[in-house]
Amino acid sequence: MKVLAALSGGVDSAVAAARAVDAGHDVVGVHMALSRNRDQFRTGSRGCCSIEDAGDARRAADVLGIPYYVWDLSEKFEQTVVADFFAEYEAGRTPNPCVRCNEHIKFEALLDKALALGFDAVCTGHYARIELRPDGSRELHRAADLAKDQSYVLAVIGPDRLARSMFPLGDVASKDEVRAEAARRGLGVSAKPDSYDICFVADGDTHGFLRDKLGARPGDIVDAEGQIVGAHDGAYAYTVGQRKGLAIGRPAPDGKPRYVLEVQPITNRVVVGSAADLAVGAILADDAGWLAGDVEPPVGIGGVPSRDAAWFDCSAQVRAHGTAVDARARVLPGGRVRVELTGDPGSPGLRGVAPGQSIVLYDGTRVLGQATVGATERMTATTEVRE
Template identity: 60%
Template sequence: MRVVAAMSGGVDSAVAAARAKEAGHDVTGVHLALSRNPASYRSGARGCCTIEDSNDARRAADVIGIPFYVWDLSDRFHEDVVEDFMDEYAAGRTPNPCLRCNEKIKFAAVLDRALALGFDAVATGHYAQLRTGADGLIEMHRAVDHGKDQSYVLGVLDQDQLRHSMFPLGDTDKPAVRREAEARGLLVADKPDSHDICFVADGDNAGWLREKLGDRAPNHGGDIVDATTGETVGSHTGTYGFTIGQRRGLRLGVPAADGKPRFVLDIEPVSGTVTVGPRERLAVDHVAGTRPRWCGTVPERVDGTVQLRAHGREHRAVVTVEGDRVAIELLDPAEGIAPGQAAVIYDGTRVVGSATIAATRPVGVGR
């Protein structure tokens, strides 16, 4: 097959490209230029978006012995990922930009261009596994290394995208990938992993949003209210600086009566009110989802598990589907679940699909 290997400049994508070539495919390396001004995104060798990363990807392609190109997708990335990130926070929601990038950029814009150019598939360094099911559909499963598993951020991929995807690292753990990179002579073998949002240069999401949103923010400040007493216990300069479940950085002027920490329970972007309260009030046992994306056949009901954060644990759940609405009853309650996040649904290790969290219901509250 003719394969485009998406090369970020990190160790995972370099080894994935090398494995694809070793498997006999005709591989071309492609680095995605996602920043209109690379200096405005994260600096340093962190695995995404910088000039250094582009150079690292090019050197890796030279060692592997494959052609290499840079595709400029900065305008599409800004519109579909960065603008979406700002809009979601301005609306009081908490988005996952990596998941959106996979949906809109790596497995949509890149795949569309690759297919138009006559390629058959896109290979990436994501940790996930693909298998052909008994019904002939392509199934996506968790990686062997559950600690590195990235199926959560791939839960937006549909069947057509999965049929044209390759994840060569799904059967390997990260230490083995680094050892393999070193054995192959790839200079990125010891390059640090990327953890922060690639377009927030210093990791300060609130500061970045404050600068970028400007007058687009629905408010520039408001009250922080205690859910237990109804008392105003602080103030803030913008709801986009908060997310459900947050404990640090609240700067509350009035301590809780029991002396325990308080957490963000609710965000109301129009009035600017941020509600805080005790940790036990974070627990939810029902999640309402919208905008579902299914990896295969649309289910009516799934008795399985859901993952509600990129690095969160699985929760046993009963999922029912009616059109574009997904109802998730959590048998294991979850804490700090924010609208805008993704709920990824699993049947064992297989990814069934995902939905965007629209609302939650606290434990003990009726329908």
């Protein structure tokens, strides 16, 4: 096959490209330029897509003996991922830019351009597995190395793009194995630190990045009864579940820490409460997309769901490196899905789930689908799953 290898400049994408070459594919390397004002070197954090990264990607391509190009996708990145980031925080929601990047850049803009140029697939260094079903369709599964699993951020790509994707690192036992392989191959990125934080926030100061764009907007921090307990300079800088950085001068009546329970963009208020107030019993999510056809609802005229689908058992995960919890879900008309926790009502369950986060549903290691959290319902000691 003719394969486009996305080279970020890191060790994972370089080894993934090398494995694609070993498999006999005709491989071309491409580095995505996602910012027009890229720092040459990161300070205070490690992101990706810097000028330094582009140079590392080129050197990896040279070692592998494959053609190398840089594609400028900065305008698309700015219009989708960065614009969504600001809009979601301003609306009191918590976005996941890595999910949006996979959806709109790596598996939309990049893949669509690759297909238009005659490539058969895109190869990336993501840690996830693809398994073939008897009918030839593909399933997305968790990586063998659960500590590095990235199926959560890939759940958004959909079945058509999954069919054109390659993840050669899905079966590796650990990141150490990847680094050792890179060293054996003579790839200079073998010891390069992992990238983390938000790639377009070069210094890692997300609060400052938002403030520079959205400006200071002073308001009140209130408790669940509406009593003012502190002040903030922008509600957009807070997220549900946050504990640090509240700057509340006096403790809660019980002396325990306070957490953000809600961000109210219209009133410009941040509501705080106890850790117990963060427990979630049910989630209503929007814009659902499915990788597993067996959980989609029946459809009527124009492909619109004609009724609610049946409940199905699953596990639910709301953070990229979070723990999946037992749940059941039901697909609703209008691209919505209701997820209810089915474990012991007295257990912690999910805590601090913020609107805007992605919720991904699993059947064992298989990704069923994902949606965007719209609203949550509190878990109480008497919570019962409703029929």
